[in-house]
Every structure is written in C-alpha cells, then in structure tokens.
Amino acid sequence: MKSYSVKTGPFRVRVGTSIAPVIENIALLYPGKVAEVMDDEFYDFHIDLTPPRSVRRWLKPQVLFFFDGQALFKPLPLNQAYALFEWGLNWAISQHAHQFLILHAAVIAKNDRALLLPGQPGAGKSTLCAALVHRGWRLLSDELALISLASGSITPLARPVCLKNQSIEVIRHFAPDAVFGPIVHDTVKGSVTHVKAPDSSIEQVDQKALPAWIVFPRYQADSKCLLSDRKKGITFMDLAELSFNYNLLGLDGFTAIDRLIKNCRAFDLQYSCLDEALSTLDKLNA
C-alpha cells in the first residue's frame, strides 16, 4: 500500500491506499495538492482505504475506511471507494477541527465577501453551489463552513462539490467545462459524483472571506425564484441545529453564531431555475 499527502485548505491528510481509482480521482479533483508522504511532515488526519481481509474480497470486493488505524464505518462496495474517501474526510474534519465553528453549509464568495448556503441534505445547496462557482463565485466549501472562533472569518477548503442524482445532469448541462469524477450508482445517497473546484478557487484557497449573507436554499420544482428576508432569531437556532460542533463549543459556539448573524443579512431562497437563482444572488453583491 502506498501513502500520499493531500493538502486541502488548512489540513494536510495522509492517505494510504492500494486502490488505484482512489488516488487517480484525488489527483484529478485535487490538482497540485497531492504529493509523496514526507516522514517529517505533520498530518492532521491519517486515512487508509483498503479492502477487508476476507474471502469476500474475491467474490464481492469492498472497501473499508480507517481513521488513525481504526475501521469506523461498515464496508462499502469497492467502486464507492473514492466517495467513501470524501465522506470519511468530511467526518474527520467535522469531528476534530474544533478550532472552528463548523456548519453544514456550502460557502461561496465574491470579493472576499462570503455567502453561506446552509441546509439539510436535499435542500439544493450543492447544486446551487456548483452552478455559482462556475459563474464567477469563488468556492470556499461545498459541505463544511469553517468559521473562525477568534475572528469570524471563513477558511476555504475548496474541495470537490458532491452532486447527487438529477443534479449531476443539471450541472453537466449548466457547466459543460466542469471536471467530473466518475459517477457511482446505488450508493446510500443514490447516484453520486464529485465536481472539481474551479482552478481559481483552488489557487485562492489560502484567502479567507468574511461572511456577508446567509441564504437557506430550497429547490421547489416549477416554482418562481423568491428571495425573502429571514428572521434572525430563528436563523440563529437553525444554524445551531445545522452545526456539527455547536454543543461541544458551548459559549464559544453561541458567541460565534451571534457574531455571524450580526454581520450577515439572512434570507430564504426558493428556486427551480438555476439562472434565475444566480441572477437573484448576484444582485446581493451589486
């Protein structure tokens, strides 16, 4: 098994695997961020992806995710190995990076002013995020908003955007130049693929942004695009609910959300047409 160093945002990850598609996809979707492992280098996370050691590997090949040498999740079919790397890395960051308030939100920015798209799975935030970053917005994160407890700024991750089911074709059509990883079918989330962050977002991955807008998206088929003001008290509680570590951070988490909301305008966005949604969100930055 070979080990690789993957740099993503503020984190350096050591990935050990003998599964060729995993490292091929990492090289495709994290361009310039993969290197040989250096013995004297510090790694935030140690991840291994390997097939289980049983006869099953010959009949129905599977993959296991190891974190610090411990197998954490049930094995998945081998063709889901790259997706498992992405999901496992989300887990590793959300469970350990407590120097940040971590929200379940996509984050994009223009002129270093960040727009947060929080929401539960299925709200349409990744689709909207993928569309926006292919129309001039900078990708900070598709899944995890990393908010500094000290300053309130957002640290970029610029990892690939995860798309599911119908969203895959929607973005293929919307952004024909986007770089896609392979599509994997029959995962627990349905059909899944990952889209590479635009080069400009990867180049600016060390450039933090200050939050300016919080928009809760909701995809509603055949609806008009509607952006409406959101009450801030309920927004506070919704963000606390969507945080991975609010309860763990205690008063620091309360203070971080309080500052975030005081510095942002908050909205609900209902949309069905991406072009209309983009035009509406572009006006926020006008």
Added chain:
Amino acid sequence: MSPECFRWSWLQYLEIEQTEWDDGIVIFNRLTQDTHFLNRPVDWILSTLRSGAMSFGDLHAQAVRDTVISNDNDSREALHQFLLCLKTLDFLESSVIDYADTALA
C-alpha cells in the same frame, strides 16, 4: 396547589448570555450549556426575577402593570405555564410560600 402558593426566583448559580432579535431572544444557559429561543413575555419574566424572588401574585400584578399580559384568567394561566416551562428548562426554581412567615414579617 394554586399558583398563588408559590414564590419564584432564578435558579441558584444561574448565569445566562442572551442576544436579542426582531423575532425573540436567544439565551445560552451557562449552567446547562443549552440554548433556547424565547419570546418577549418569557424574557420579561427572566429580567424581572433577576433582581429578586417574587410571589406569583406580585409577578402577575407587575406583568399587568407593565402591559406584558392582560388582566384576565387566560393570561394569568399563561403566565403560570411560562413559569413552569422556565423551571423545566433550569432557569427558575419555585418554593411554597410559608404564610406563617409572611404574617410574622
């Protein structure tokens, strides 16, 4: 027992942080580490009892004077329910008024 039998006060060692918004108050309870989203009457109760314990009767009278609630049975019952809720959330505690002590005082 009737609500009038109780005196209400902040829970001992209670410390809170709060932030006010147009649609209500978000309060962080340092004692329990829980966060709550409360409406204005509940905020008024906490603010009023912060300066000292009060009997239900006195609290009700002041709430009416401050136009937090109207002077009717439904509002009186609502005030009682708010107090019980704040007790459940570890903000307040209640004690039975000892009328013998009150009379002596």
